Amino acid sequence: MPSVFSALPGAVLDDSGLLHLGSPLVEQRRLAAGEAIAPLGDRAVIAVPGEDRLSWLDSLTSQALTRLDPGVGTELLVLDPQGHVEHAASVVDDGETAWLITDRGDAEGLLAWLRKMRFRLRVDPRAADDEFAVVGGTRSALARVVPATPAGRPLVWIDPWPDVSPGGYGYAAVDPHPGADRDWAEAIVTRDEERRIADAAAAGDLVLAGLTAVDALRVAAWRPRWTTDVDERALPHELDWMRTAVHLDKGCYRGQETVAKVHNLGHPPRRLVALQLDGSDSVLPVHGAAVRVGDESVGTVTSAALHYEEGPIALAIVRRSVAVDAVLTVDTSDGVISAAQEVVVPPDAGRTANIPRMPRLSRRASAQ
Template sequence: MADPFASVPGAVVDDAGLQHVGSPLIEQRRLAAGAALAPRADRAVIAVPGEDRLSWLDSLSSQALTRLAPGIGTELLILDPHGHVEHAASVVDDGETAWLIADRADVAGLYDWLRKMRFRLRVDPRIADDEYAVIGGTAAALERISPATPAGVPLVWRDPWPAVTPGGHAYAPVDPHPGADRDWAEAIVTRGEEQRIADAAARGELELAGLVATEALRVAAWRPRWTTDVDERALPHELDWLRTAVHLDKGCYRGQETIAKVHNLGHPPRRLVALQLDGSGSVLPEHGAAVRLGDDAVGIVTSAALHYEEGPIALAVVRRTTPVDAALTVDTADGPVAAAQEVVVPPDAGATANVPRITRLSRRAAAQ
């Protein structure tokens, strides 16, 4: 399927979608301000109609969904029996269908697993990629387009991050959280509306931001994502994902025992950190680049970006025992660069941890 945004002047498009339209740093600023829209070809839609859809998804996932009201957004994780993250999806229901928005690389696997778990229940999931696309932006920005309304409810998912949703738990010790002012939503639109948006952008009537800008804002907000931050060992606790994707008091689901045990009795074996990277940002670490304490590799970079205010930044998963004040370095193609660590998940993360809140100063504020 040809990308309709390829015709927009300045557009750089690859297999993942629209990367940028000439200036990713300016696009970040415009996107955060609500002046630009972000086509999300890296995201895709699974529709789950049927009378049993919410109770069924509730029984399979980490999230409490049985009483999810139409138009209210949440997110779920599908875990393996040991509590490791297998799939992740944003969820919005319209009263007739539950609509899942997932990273495109995860959609086929998530869909296949859902189909296998139907049994005799009244659900009929389908990949809706031919019918619908995803457009991101602030809530105000999305008011300039027309979300799909197959049952009369606009299909707009408001990202709850970093609020602590009912049944959730927060680990990050900073106050305010760097994502506190983040305003992010994703609209499910028909393919016809997607083409209309592309045509309007080509005429200069709408501003666009690419995936480079979208990712930079996500990384700055410490927001985990399946494509980049999840591997076969990932536990939700390690990524501070209990905030929005896990309900600790709901009924049984696969992986629940590990979720409860790690939260109530132990600590996750790894922890997410945010890194302020030294240097000009001309060369960012690649996904999977080693994070080192001296010569010892203590973790890997999961996401990296050049932010319009904070400069080169990254998210990384490191060993729980890595000292919070350690001087770290990160491998890049130009050699190691210094990486100042900010604690996202503390070493003693868990229900009994008494972590004092720490006022966060960005690198930009600290330099003033």
């Protein structure tokens, strides 16, 4: 359907939604400060009503959900039998329905899988995009919108990242974590409320930010995302996703044996790193760009962004064997550029993950 935000002055959109309104760096600053909200056209909503919804989702996914309290946000992963990430979703329950917020590219596949796994249980998952949209921002910023309340409780998902959720485990060894001060929430709103938001922005009564700003703040917080950071080999350990999306002490689910084995007895074969990029701020590596040690490709860029304080940054997946002090370079359309590596998942994550906390390169100036 056509976006209600397409007529806003300066609006730049693609198939995923509103990218920016002409000033992505300014939009980042306003979004981080709680002065703007972001229409999340790249999200989709799946409703899972039914008496068995939480125990059913608990049995299928990586997260403990049976005792999830109404209004409490968490997230889940659907894994294949070998423990690889197939689907991901944010979850908030209103006492009658579990609401899943997914990346739009994952929604159709996740819904089809959920419907296939219903058996005779009292659940009825359905797509809810015709009824609802998603907007994001700080919790204070979202006070300017009216969340949907189908069961009398506002549908607002508060991101638990980077806190380690009950039953989770954090591999990132830096202190403080770069996402420690990140305040992020997502509200499910009716389509009428989405139109009101667009009208308020056109009238100058509401400040908006685009998806480019949203993603830059995510990358700076080392927060993984299905659309960009997951491939067919991805394990939750490699992305430090164990901290918020996996409960290590719950019952069995598909892929649980691999999750436990890698965490307790082995090491993930790859690891997530954060990169501070040199070179022109106007040229960023594309998704899948090679990360190299010398002439050898040792990994790929998963996400890249121009941050309003740190400059050009990226997340990348590299081999576990890549030394933490290795001199890295990244391929771009302008040639090879150097990249300062910050360790997100250490090479010894897993069996020997008890490593000391390290200071991080918190600002671009620290890398120079």
